[in-house]
Amino acid sequence: MMATMLGNEVHGDTSTRAGLYVHVPFCSSICPYCDFSVTLAGEPRRAQWERSLLDEAAMYAGHGLEFDTVYFGGGTPSALKIDRLARVVNGLTQRLQIHSDARFFIEVNPEDVKPESTRAWRSLGFSSVSVGVQALDDPALEFLGRRHTADQARRSVTDLLGAGFDNVSLDLIFGLPGQTRSGWSGQLREAARLGAHHLSCYQLTIHRGTIFGKRKEAGLMGEMGEWPQAELYRLIHEVLGTAGFEGYEVSNFALPGHRSAHNMKYWTGVPYLGLGPGAHSFDGAAKRWWNRRKVRLWQRDIERGCCPVEGEETLTERQRALETLMLGLRTADGVDLASLEKRFLVDVIRSNAVTISDLEAEGLISRRGDLIAPTPAGMAVADALVRAILIEEVEPEPVPVIVPDVRG
Numbered sequence: 001m002m003a004t005m006l007g008n009e010v011h012g013d014t015s016t017r018a019g020l021y022v023h024v025p026f027c028s029s030i031c032p033y034c035d036f037s038v039t040l041a042g043e044p045r046r047a048q049w050e051r052s053l054l055d056e057a058a059m060y061a062g063h064g065l066e067f068d069t070v071y072f073g074g075g076t077p078s079a080l081k082i083d084r085l086a087r088v089v090n091g092l093t094q095r096l097q098i099h100s101d102a103r104f105f106i107e108v109n110p111e112d113v114k115p116e117s118t119r120a121w122r123s124l125g126f127s128s129v130s131v132g133v134q135a136l137d138d139p140a141l142e143f144l145g146r147r148h149t150a151d152q153a154r155r156s157v158t159d160l161l162g163a164g165f166d167n168v169s170l171d172l173i174f175g176l177p178g179q180t181r182s183g184w185s186g187q188l189r190e191a192a193r194l195g196a197h198h199l200s201c202y203q204l205t206i207h208r209g210t211i212f213g214k215r216k217e218a219g220l221m222g223e224m225g226e227w228p229q230a231e232l233y234r235l236i237h238e239v240l241g242t243a244g245f246e247g248y249e250v251s252n253f254a255l256p257g258h259r260s261a262h263n264m265k266y267w268t269g270v271p272y273l274g275l276g277p278g279a280h281s282f283d284g285a286a287k288r289w290w291n292r293r294k295v296r297l298w299q300r301d302i303e304r305g306c307c308p309v310e311g312e313e314t315l316t317e318r319q320r321a322l323e324t325l326m327l328g329l330r331t332a333d334g335v336d337l338a339s340l341e342k343r344f345l346v347d348v349i350r351s352n353a354v355t356i357s358d359l360e361a362e363g364l365i366s367r368r369g370d371l372i373a374p375t376p377a378g379m380a381v382a383d384a385l386v387r388a389i390l391i392e393e394v395e396p397e398p399v400p401v402i403v404p405d406v407r408g
């Protein structure tokens with residue numbers, strides 16, 4: 001894709017500051033379930049990534065918004081040497097408009113949490129940290145191919161809390177073959193007891209092309225059935241709800257005041273810019289684009305002075321309405337159908353009156369006026385909720401033609 005993609009701009013009014021995502025594609029080992037854009041490459045390739053990433057940032061200099069969240073995800077950002085991470089943070093700040101109060105987020109793996117790295121992350125301005133704990137149970141960690149133990153994970157959380165991060169989030173995976181209700185609820189209770197402010201709980205998905213995918217194709221591995229998965233999901237709301245967490249998005253649970261300010265942008269139509277291989281961007285209006293996934297191709301484009309964009313799409317009004325509905329039905333804040341109709345010239349309320357009443361009667365959504373929001377049971381089937389609700393385009397009212405009266 002050539003440099004014409006630089007026509008992509010991030011829009012928005014000044015009250016809507018954008019989010020910046022930086023994809024760090026390096027990991028110390030590849031987990032058998034992972035289908036992200038990652039590589040085991042060592043320092044020479046990391047140095048090339050650093051140069052390319054800053055060159056990519058420079059392509060967007062002067063293109064739009066001020067960012068008030070900056071999220072380093074991956075891959076494993078904590079696998080970067082501190083001096084490299086510092087150069088990237090400073091380089092981004094020089095090339096892009098990053099607000100002085102911007103919140104910086106970093107994803108870390110438990111085995112990288114050491115007193116010196118923790119201090120360095122804090123001094124670079126990271127205040128929120130997301131720890132790839134995945135399980136607080138050694139056999140589960142072994143099954144997932146992780147390099148840390150449950151004890152290491154516990155210690156990393158305690159150390160990060162002690163270092164003064166004001167939002168410590170844990171990633172956990174559920175739905176492992178043979179996982180029991182009591183085992184899973186025990187892990188959730190422990191995660192809350194450790195003092196985490198935020199938990200992201202993801203269902204194990206087996207993707208084609210991954211090691212797990214190949215094992216599944218060879219009949220060596222199965223996935224947990226839909227109903228046991230749903231039961232484990234229900235437990236998350238039950239256990240974390242009791243511990244004071246709000247399930248504010250299908251996979252995300254936070255103590256009051258600890259929702260992820262960066263991820264909320266993805267769910268509420270705020271613009272975001274993604275840098276690095278495979279990163280996605282949204283202009284805050286109708287246009288989305290995404291980078292080449294393969295690190296080498298992404299880098300080659302940048303070295304040739306081209307924008308490393310692999311594809312883009314411009315959503316129609318109806319698609320934007322559908323997307324707003326879909327994202328809204330994944331969050332506890334829900335979606336206001338009246339403003340959806342007004343904004344995108346669609347009909348939802350009248351044509352779905354029966355469906356909405358049925359979904360409410362089944363306990364899958366709650367309704368306040370024209371605002372509908374999924375209940376925990378509804379969040380478990382968020383995709384089905386979206387499929388159930390139809391969006392009809394409305395013909396705009398003809399504009400009356402006023403013929404001037406020229407008599408007398």
Ligand code: SF4
Nearest residue numbers: 027030031034074075
């Ligand atoms: S550490 Fe995370 S990003 Fe890296 S391979 Fe494992 S799951 Fe994928």
